Amino acid sequence: MTAPAQETVPARETTARHAATGSAYAAALAGTPPFDGLRITGTERPTATGFAALTLFVTAEEPDGAERRFVVRAAPWDTRVYPEPRIAEQYELLRILGRETGVPVPAVHHCEPSARLLGGPFLVMDLVPGRVPPDFPSYHRQGWIAGLPEEDRARLWWATLEAMAGVHRLDADRLGLGFAAPPDGGPPGTAQQLEHYARHTAFFGRAGDPVLTEALSWLRTHLPPEPGPPGLLWGDARLGNVVYGEDLRPAALIDWEMTGLGPAEVDLGWFLWMDRFLSEGVGGERLAGLPGHEETAERYGELLGRPLGPLPYYEVLAGFRFALITSRVERLVLAARVMPPGVPLVLHANAKAQLRRALDRVTGRS
Incomplete structure (x- = not known):
């Protein structure tokens, strides 16, 4: 099914709407499926739901x-992190996964x-009860995963890999x-x-950056052969x-x-890259009990039933994309003036x- 087109509006209009109060959000949603026939009793903007x-x-x-x-997920045009919001594609994907597969995803109700x-465009889905690991501060440093026994940390890690392999x-x-x-970039x-x-x-915001330019050149030069037909990618695959x-589970x-x-x-490269970033990347150590990356790669090959391609390549690919995304996030944070002056x-x-x-x-430089 082709996803419907998404409408955009001028930045000055979306900025005003983004600043709406909880009651204004409720008024905006009233009458929209699935809220038609329901009485909205509360809206909350959580603080730890990504960028x-x-x-x-x-x-x-x-x-x-x-x-x-x-849960309502909207993509205001002037504060988008990615070039295209792709809300309609997410809705259709979650609808198919929920109805036709065993992949655990929230039930979606409206796009x-x-x-x-x-x-901006938005989708509505069920709020799934449970716990989500924090990114900031990292789950390697504090939070409910850090409070688990080591054997339970390992159990959680492997259960996540099994779900991702699904x-x-x-x-x-x-x-x-x-x-x-x-929608661009050639064949999948x-x-x-x-x-x-x-x-x-x-x-x-990183055209011409020397580190990213070198990474892009290396990635293009060392592009590995495809291991088979392209499959579905989660995209932002991580514990958080x-x-x-x-x-x-x-x-x-x-x-x-x-x-x-x-x-x-x-x-898998993104999953491992983000785990490394939230430990080594922020000057910390990995939690004891979490399986190592080599052990994880070996097990993941078993879950897929085939040898894995060169994971160092896919980790550099993850690092290239993550550096671009964090650049955009910082530009949005600075534009919104949500950090006190002088805070790096x-x-x-x-x-x-x-x-x-x-x-x-x-x-080979290190």
Whole structure:
């Protein structure tokens, strides 16, 4: 199914709407599915839901008094992290995964392509109860995962890898998931993932950056062969995008903004890169009990039933993309003036430093 077109509005209009109060959000959503027939009793903007979207937790009441909880994910045009919001594609993907596969995802209820209500297109889905690991401060430093016994940390890690492998074992063609690929960059695969970001270095604010230029050149020169037909990619595959149940197994894989088509190594490389960034990348140590990256790669090959491609390549690819994204995030943070004057922003600097170290390893400079 082709995703519907998404409408955009001028930045001055979306900025005003983005600043709406909770009651204004409720008024905007009233009458929109699935809230027609329900009474909205509360809206909340959580503080730890990533950078790429406006997120609202909405509580509503059925006519019989039963309470329901939803998540609204909107993409205001002037504060978007990615070149295209792709809300409609996310909605259709979650709809298919929820109805036709065993991948744990939230049930979706509505996709609104218009930007008039919340400043950008949005989707509505169930709020899945459970716990989500923090990114800042890192789960390696504090939080509920740090409080688990080591054997439970390992159990959570392997359960996450099994759920991710379930995504990668899907037959994307049979499910009709061609729309998940980015709209530019050539045929689906590793090269498309690379070139999609390469085409938007100016949008991310890093055109001509020497570290990213070197990384892009190395990635193009060392592009590996595809291991098989392109499969579905989660995109932002990491512990912080999983809702965990009491049994420490994934109750839902969330945040599919970066979805695409390509080899599973793209997701695995990102997963390992983000785990490294949230430990080594911020000057910390990995939690004891979490399986090592080599052990993880070996097990993941077993889950896929095939040898893995060169993971150092896919980790550099992850580092290239992450450095671009963190650059865009910092520009948005500075523009919004949400940090006190004089407070240094180190997210992008840390991301680029980790990419520099990875380039040194793969080029033999370290």
